[in-house]
């Protein structure tokens with residue numbers, strides 16, 4: 001099977017207008033820009049969580065022609081602030097993820113932990129594990145390491161970049177840290193007013 005690219009054509013959302021962007025399989029496009037410039041809203045538009053203009057496709061599938069829940073499972077948004085609805089961590093996963101949990105530094109019992117005890121950094125890492133448990137075909141990551149210390153950040157970056165490469169996922173990754181962008185990004189785009197410009 002040929003892996004799909006993620007394509008935005010003439011997308012408009014909030015102050016952003018007429019955005020064209022093609023993200024190839026396995027490519028990580030880092031997105032930066034001032035606070036309030038519209039990074040999160042653009043991700044929400046791509047995830048079909050906000051009304052927007054233009055066309056968004058994953059391979060030959062068109063967002064407008066798909067049920068929102070099916071699109072969101074394929075084009076998975078991991079927001080900066082994750083939401084949790086069951087009582088225990090493991091209930092949120094689509095399948096068991098023991099190796100991933102170990103790789104991110106969790107003991108196997110984490111699946112039994114109550115959501116109420118999680119730190120913000122634990123929530124952030126577990127939200128990524130939850131997203132990947134659904135085997136998405138594209139990822140939208142909103143500052144995925146914002147609440148993490150340097151060691152956890154390094155672990156998450158190593159795990160994510162390997163998985164993105166292996167599964168050939170197109171990825172839009174909101175990041176502020178220039179050194180992280182350098183490490184993980186295939187390309188770096190910055191929001192400038194109503195458009196995206198190349199930051200390299």
Ligand SMILES: Nc1ncnc2c1ncn2[C@@H]1O[C@H](COP(=O)(O)OP(=O)(O)OP(=O)(O)O)[C@@H](O)[C@H]1O
Nearest residue numbers: 014015033034035036037038039040041042050080
């Ligand atoms: N549903 C909405 N309707 C109208 N305006 C909105 C909506 N959601 C967010 N905004 C506004 O759109 C602008 C962009 O918000 P967004 O959250 O995308 O910024 P951001 O670039 O992700 O910022 P930050 O780096 O601070 O997270 C902000 O001015 C925000 O107040």
